Amino acid sequence: MRRFSQYVALVAYIVFLAFPLAWLLSTALKTPREMALADPTWIPRDPTLANFADAFGEQDLVGAGLRSLVVALFSSVITVLISLPASYAMARYRSLLNRIAIGWVLVSQVFPFILIIIPLFMILRDLDLVNTLPGLVVVHVTFTLPFALWMLQGYVRAVPRELEEAAAVDGATRLRSIASVVAPLLAPGVVATLLFSFISSWNEFMFALVILQNPDVMTLPLTLVRFTGPEGVARLGPLAAASLMATIPSLIFFAIIQRRLKSGLMAGAVKG
Amino acid sequence: MTATVTRPAPPRGTRRAKRRRISRQTREMWLLMLPALVPVALFSVGPLLYGIGLAFTDARNTRNRETSFVGLENFGRLLTDDEFWSSFKIGAIWGVSVTVLQFLAALGLALLLNENLRFRGVARVLAVVPWAMPPVVIGLMWKLVYHPDAGILNDLLGTDINWLADFSLALPAIIVVGIWTGMPQTTVVLLAGLQGIPKELYEAGEVDGATRWRRFWNITLPQLRPVIVAITSLDFVWNINQFGLVYVLTQGGPGGQTRLPMLFAYEEAFRYRMAGYASMLGLAMAIVVLAVLALYLGRQMRETK
Numbered sequence: 262m263r264r265f266s267q268y269v270a271l272v273a274y275i276v277f278l279a280f281p282l283a284w285l286l287s288t289a290l291k292t293p294r295e296m297a298l299a300d301p302t303w304i305p306r307d308p309t310l311a312n313f314a315d316a317f318g319e320q321d322l323v324g325a326g327l328r329s330l331v332v333a334l335f336s337s338v339i340t341v342l343i344s345l346p347a348s349y350a351m352a353r354y355r356s357l358l359n360r361i362a363i364g365w366v367l368v369s370q371v372f373p374f375i376l377i378i379i380p381l382f383m384i385l386r387d388l389d390l391v392n393t394l395p396g397l398v399v400v401h402v403t404f405t406l407p408f409a410l411w412m413l414q415g416y417v418r419a420v421p422r423e424l425e426e427a428a429a430v431d432g433a434t435r436l437r438s439i440a441s442v443v444a445p446l447l448a449p450g451v452v453a454t455l456l457f458s459f460i461s462s463w464n465e466f467m468f469a470l471v472i473l474q475n476p477d478v479m480t481l482p483l484t485l486v487r488f489t490g491p492e493g494v495a496r497l498g499p500l501a502a503a504s505l506m507a508t509i510p511s512l513i514f515f516a517i518i519q520r521r522l523k524s525g526l527m528a529g530a531v532k533g
Numbered sequence: 534m535t536a537t538v539t540r541p542a543p544p545r546g547t548r549r550a551k552r553r554r555i556s557r558q559t560r561e562m563w564l565l566m567l568p569a570l571v572p573v574a575l576f577s578v579g580p581l582l583y584g585i586g587l588a589f590t591d592a593r594n595t596r597n598r599e600t601s602f603v604g605l606e607n608f609g610r611l612l613t614d615d616e617f618w619s620s621f622k623i624g625a626i627w628g629v630s631v632t633v634l635q636f637l638a639a640l641g642l643a644l645l646l647n648e649n650l651r652f653r654g655v656a657r658v659l660a661v662v663p664w665a666m667p668p669v670v671i672g673l674m675w676k677l678v679y680h681p682d683a684g685i686l687n688d689l690l691g692t693d694i695n696w697l698a699d700f701s702l703a704l705p706a707i708i709v710v711g712i713w714t715g716m717p718q719t720t721v722v723l724l725a726g727l728q729g730i731p732k733e734l735y736e737a738g739e740v741d742g743a744t745r746w747r748r749f750w751n752i753t754l755p756q757l758r759p760v761i762v763a764i765t766s767l768d769f770v771w772n773i774n775q776f777g778l779v780y781v782l783t784q785g786g787p788g789g790q791t792r793l794p795m796l797f798a799y800e801e802a803f804r805y806r807m808a809g810y811a812s813m814l815g816l817a818m819a820i821v822v823l824a825v826l827a828l829y830l831g832r833q834m835r836e837t838k
Contacts, residue, residue: 275655284677300688301683303685347565350565351566362569372819373815375795377577378580379587379815380580383594403576464668466668467776481667482777497683507669508665508666512665515664515665
């Protein structure tokens with residue numbers, strides 16, 4: 262009996278999680294005629310890929326995808342490059358500066374973005390970086406940095422100090438021991454952080470909405486919203502198709518890092 | 534390992550040598566932190582302080598920088614602004630209900646996934662999907678579910694409701710989406726916490742004849758407590774700051790029924806260009822969120838003692 266109710270609960274959860282996804286997929290494969298039926302069908306009677314092609318015609322998906330890719334690549338690489346040394350310092354030294362850095366990581370999670378984005382917008386406007394991709398990269402780096410620091414310092418902490426000390430005893434300089442002992446062990450963490458920052462930037466909407474107002478420079482999330490049209494009228498098929506396509510990179514990356522992200526998140530959030 | 538490796542002996546010598554060593558370490562640390570400190574200072578701490586300052590001015594979000602200090606005028610305006618209070622109330626309902634409900638759902642799911650059940654794998658894979666999807670896509674997807682004509686929900690329930698345009702149903706409707714979005718991450722964290730509880734505790738409990746319910750209440754919950762406190766606090770902060778999802782779903786409508794504080798602040802700052810007022814709104818939200826967190830964390834700490 263208990264088993265039975267557990268299965269009922271599990272199936273209910275699976276349905277709750279899966280049915281919007283199934284509906285998205287179903288909508289993406291329908292013809293406009295089937296979409297207009299009074300009684301919506303679960304499984305498209307006449308499945309078509311036309312919506313995927315139409316999506317490209319309706320909005321500049323290729324351009325938006327490329328811009329999102331460029332912004333996410335630059336943001337994630339820069340984020341990891343600058344947070345790597347800092348996270349090493351956070352994990353290995355004890356000092357006031359260090360405690361301030363850790364405090365900032367926490368504070369940055371609590372303060373509403375609006376408090377930062379208004380002045381940031383003004384600063385970027387003065388630097389003529391509004392409506393530019395470099396402007397958005399700058400914003401995304403500062404937005405992904407705290408979490409990247411947090412994740413990476415967790416990975417650094419997981420590398421036993423004794424290994425470095427052993428290398429020091431063997432006569433390796435600090436840099437040498439970092440390069441040949443710490444770096445290889447840190448590689449999985451770096452990859453996970455890189456992918457996490459990439460996805461954060463790829464998915465990010467609010468900052469992009471503020472910084473990029475010109476349709477010619479919009480990233481993918483902004484372009485997707487344009488599918489709903491100014492009055493909320495939308496051709497649902499292309500909208501669903503474009504939404505699915507925008508999710509694919511995230512899904513691939515998450516499939517790769519799922520396990521690592523979990524341990525990284527735990528290391529950061531709980532052991533803190 | 535620790536037994537065979539000794540720490541490098543500190544260099545012998547005077548105190549001055551020691552101090553020099555420390556200052557070299559400090560220099561090293563500064564150098565390592567610098568590449569992160571500079572952008573954080575320029576584009577994060579700096580703007581934050583600037584934003585707090587703006588809250589006490591009449592600044593407009595235009596190229597014209599003529600602003601003057603107005604003290605607490607913005608705060609006074611906030612207190613008498615009905616739209617603010619309505620958005621504050623909506624934010625409170627949203628923040629608390631999404632956090633609590635998504636926690637309860639995630640706890641249930643984590644307990645289930647921790648059992649040896651069939652389909653567990655399917656549920657685990659599915660649990661990651663919402664996490665990976667762009668919030669904008671989640672919003673659009675649920676718009677399709679809630680669509681009055683072409684949506685599946687009305688068809689399933691046999692109703693004819695325009696969910697996202699209905700005054701009393703729009704907020705519950707987006708709360709469901711909030712739960713759907715946040716639950717997976719909470720589940721994954723709780724599941725990891727569950728797996729960290731030593732099996733011996735349960736075995737001892739079983740020997741003592743504790744019922745399942747007792748074991749859950751006296752072993753699982755107390756052992757999980759640090760994880761629960763951490764993840765619910767984070768979830769609350771993330772939910773309160775939610776923007777994209779709701780922007781896509783309702784843009785705050787109908788008639789402001791789903792206008793979360795972040796949407797309200799965004800409109801004030803970038804539609805009406807009231808930079809000073811919007812900053813005060815952000816500051817007020819920050820203070821309220823910090824106060825709620827302090828109360829919650831303080832209580833949790835006292836109870837642990």
